[in-house]
Amino acid sequence: MPMPSGIATVALTGRYIRPDGTPLKGSVTIAAPSLLTLPGADTISAGSATVTLDSAGAFTLTLIATDNPGMQPTSWTYQVTEKFQDIASRTYAIQLPSTLPTVSIADIAPADPSTGQYILVPGPEGPAGKSILTGAGTPSPLLGANGDVYIDTTPGAVKMYGPKASGTWPSTGISLGGGGGLISSINGKTGTVVLSPADIGAEVAGAAATAKTEAVNAATAAIATAKTEAVASAATAAQATYLPRAIVPVTQLTAMSLFYIAHRGSGGEFPEHTLEAYESAVAAGARAIEVSVRLTADGVPVCIHDEALTRTTYATGDVSTWNYQALRHKVLTNGRQLLGQGRVDVPIPTLREVLDRFLGKVVIFLEPKSNPSVPVVQQLLTDFYPQAKDSVVWKNYYLATSFPWAKQNGFKTWAYVDAATTDAQMDALDQSLVDYWGVPTGMADARVQAVVARGKPVIAWEVHRRSERDRLASLGVKGMMCSELIYVRRTGPSRTSDDFATQIKAPGDLGTVNYDAMYALKFDDVGGSAYINSMSNRSVLLGSISNPTPPATYTIRFDMMYEGVPAATEHAGIAFGKASDDIYRFSQVNATGGYHIAIRGNGDMQMYTHAAGVTSGTQIAATSAAVTAPTVGGWMSFTVDVTPTTVTLTRTDLGTPVVISATNSTFRGGYVHLSTGSITSTSTKPHWRNVSITTP
Missing domain, CATH: 2.10.10 (Seminal Fluid Protein  PDC-109 (Domain B))
Structure with a gap:
């Protein structure tokens, strides 16, 4: 392709052959600086040009002259790289001024030395x-x-x-x-030279011998000094290269107006304090994780919250009674109980596994939970992670005695309090030892505000719901230590229908008691259905499919069945229309209002409003004639249609659908809950499947 007009060029030619005249095979690459601006031709040039040698080992390449007027940069050179078959490649620089329109590379390429022996001597790197x-x-x-x-x-x-x-x-x-050169004499002698022993450094007595000894000693000392400096330099370089640096330092995280930490690795969504939990939280965008540590009987720090193994594993006894190898091979976490039997149980990780994997990549809120684990964790950080202070926050109860060590070693500290902690108790703690205060989510508003007013960033734990986050943020809390980090951070639903068939709890599907398997959603082994195994007026928020800002018109579909036929007046169903994801409880005071649907044991269908702060609901629609009653294990199907002015419930599994409707626009939120209503026995508990929320 011809060069644009206004650009001076040079034709570079070349030919490469072997000593016997056979043409070489290979290529020549000519590279200019990354960008060349040629204003006279309204052109920018970049990159390199590569030409393959022809059958004669020759090439011709037209190139931009290196002295084009007005070109930027100026005084630059081409980098020539020659690559030939069976011959080592080489690279060198050339200039191609426009005064020579044709140049042979043989005239300007550097020559290789033809004689002499060379020893590579390590030394400082040149320019x-x-x-x-x-x-x-x-x-x-x-x-x-x-x-x-x-x-x-x-x-x-x-x-x-x-x-x-x-x-x-x-x-x-x-x-x-040669004649008159810098090398013109030997020991000051010229002409015909006869060398004596002294001329060539032969050992002589007296001063010469002393000088030789001193020279040897000086050389030995110089070598030792150079060796020491080289080792130190190498160590510094290795530290900078291999030790993890903080991608998001602690100070950068806590300077955010609102930041999130994965509580126990987001333990409401993944098996708490496992590598799977930390990996999943970080994969979802978590900038910080919380890590708890306890010590095995043989002194290995492992990541687990409780001392007793009963709650989070299938084993019994305390962590401190198990040797690490036994713990590693015999104890698995029981995330299946809280998060669904579709999960695979995993082992308890060591602290070193977690630090090696995540240190420097996210901020780690690190808490030794047992007294014996404190010095072990401190020594581990000192010996193996000298840069941990950049991305580790030392976390503990405000009365812990480990804060002075943390501050002396450059760590930021988080001291958490409880609802009973007084200002006097907080004042008694040296303020220079605390960088961040921690408050429980359930602490009263006025007390949270008082802690915020102390002037240091406040982090709340454990945050399960968006409504909790919103309340705490309004009180001035900056950090949210979330057990449902993925759900809380999202601004919309993750899907439009349930995924019960996977038998894995979705983020945002929350029972009424946190971290308690008794109140969590359970999954049937067949049929893709789910149930709640506690009948004391419980519910499960379907946060995964709830839309916080729903459209004006939408439809909820669900199937429901009873294991056994409940009493005629007992009922279960769904709650919907709530503008907040706070807990829903039938016949109890709720923080925000919504609608409740009751499907009774005799088949009656009723619809209620349930206002905030009021115990009982108000009926707004009900069936007026007998409806087919539920049967044992028989699935019933329903739709709920919401428009700006009406709410309509339809039972669709009957030959003739049964419909109840109300003109009511009081609640138009998007949160949906499954509710056990007034069912009193697990033998008649409801099951749900095929739950979806769609728009027309």
Whole structure:
């Protein structure tokens, strides 16, 4: 392709053959600086040009001249890279001024040394990109880059030219040998030289011997010093290269107006304090994780919250009674009980596994939970993680005695209090030891505000719901330590229908008691259905499919069945229309209002409003004639249609659908709950499946 007009060019030619005349096979690449601006031609050039040698080992390449007027940058050079089959490649610099329209690369390429033996001597690295070039005769003005040095190797007249400056070699070289050169005598003797032992350094008595000894000692000392400095330099380089650096330092995280921490690795969504939990939370975008540590009987720090194994594993006894290898191979976490039997149980990780995987990549709120684990964790950080202070927050109860160590070693500290902690107790703690205060989610508003008013960032734990986050943020809390981090951070539903068939709890599907398997959603082994195994007026928020800002018109569909036929007036169903994701409880005071649907044991269908702060609901629609009653294990199907002015419930599994409707626009929120209503026995508990929320 022709060069744009207004650009001066040079034709670079070349030919490469073997000593027997056979053409070489290979390529030549000519690379310019990353960007060349040629304003005279309204053109920018970038990159490199590569040409493959032809059958004669030759090439011709038209290139932009290196002295085009107005070009930026100026005084630059091409980098030539020669790559040949079976021959080592080489790279060198050339200039191509427009005064020479055609240039042979043989005239400007540097020559390789033809004689002599060379020993590589390690030394300090020279200036980047500078070269010592060799050849016979004066250097071509096209050879080399600014800063390069050229050695004319003509026998008997060795000269040095350079360094090259402003694209020009010096007109004369400095003689290095031959007549009148720098190397012109041996021990001050010229002409026919006869060397004595002293001339060649033979050992002589007296001062010469002393001088030799001193020289040897000085050389030995210099070598020792150089070795010490080299080791120190290598250690510093290795530390900078291999030790983890904080991608998001602690101070950057806590400077955010609102930040999130995965409580126990977001233990309401993943098996708490496991590598799976930490990996999943970080994969979902968590910038910080909370890590709890306890000590095995043989002194290995492992990540687990409780001392007793009963709650989070299938084993019994305390962590401190198990040797690590037994714990590793015999104890698995029981996340299946809280999060669904579709999960695979996993082992308890060591603290080193977690630190090696995540240190420097996220902020770690680290808490040794047992007294014996404190010095072990401190020593581990000191010995193996000297940069941990950049991305680790030392976390503990405000009365813990480990804060002085943390501050002396450069760590930020988080001291958490409880509802009974007084201002006097907080004042008694040296304020220089606390960087962040921690408050429980359930602490009264006025008390949270009082802690915030102390002027240090406040972090609340454990945050399960968006409504909890919103309340705490309004009180001035900056950090949210979330057990449902994925759900709380999302602003919309993750799907439009349930995924009960996976038998894995979705983020945001929450029971009425946190971290308690008794109140969590359970999954049937067949049929893709779910149930609640506690009948004391419980519910489960379906946060995964609830839309916080629903459209004006939408439809809820669900199937429901009873294991056994409940009493005629007992009922279960769903709650919907809530503007907040706070807990729903039938026949109890709720923080926010919504609608409740009751499907009774005799088949009656009723619809209620349930206002905030009121115990009982108000009926707004009900069936007026007998409806087919539920049967044992018989699935019933329903739709709920919500418009700006009406709410309509339809039972659709009957030959003739049964419909009840109310003109009511009181509640138009998007949160939906499954509710056990007034069912009193697990033997008649309801099951749900095929729950979806769609728009027309």
